[in-house]
Amino acid sequence: MNTVERRLELLKLEGIGFNQVEIVKQLSQKHGCSDRTVYYDFENRASWQPTLQQLSDHEAILLKTVNRYEQIYGRQVLGFSLEPRSLLSWVRLTSC
Numbered sequence: 461m462n463t464v465e466r467r468l469e470l471l472k473l474e475g476i477g478f479n480q481v482e483i484v485k486q487l488s489q490k491h492g493c494s495d496r497t498v499y500y501d502f503e504n505r506a507s508w509q510p511t512l513q514q515l516s517d518h519e520a521i522l523l524k525t526v527n528r529y530e531q532i533y534g535r536q537v538l539g540f541s542l543e544p545r546s547l548l549s550w551v552r553l554t555s556c
Contacts, residue, residue, distance in 0.1 A: 466491045467501055467512055 466487055473483045484498040501508075 462491060464512065466493070466498070467505075467508060470498065470501055471509070471513070 469490075470483055470487060473486065474480075478486070480499075480502060484495050484502075487493075487498045488495045
């Protein structure tokens with residue numbers, strides 16, 4: 461179960477915006493494994509990510525992704541309208 465938890469957290473941290481080096485450092489310390497183990501997860505993610513995230517239905521994946529981006533976009537628009545300083549995060553979000 462430790463491997464599954466580590467890989468789920470890897471995906472979460474990557475989605476938040478952490479870079480690979482930061483993720484490796486954090487996960488190797490938290491899960492008591494070597495840096496190489498986490499790098500191996502990155503190298504072989506094509507073999508485990510689809511299974512872990514149940515990515516077999518391509519249409520459902522597309523719909524889920526579009527929905528997620530719409531939610532992120534809506535949250536950013538609301539945040540920007542409430543606080544002008546959030547312009548920097550808005551630029552980061554839209555420049556990807």
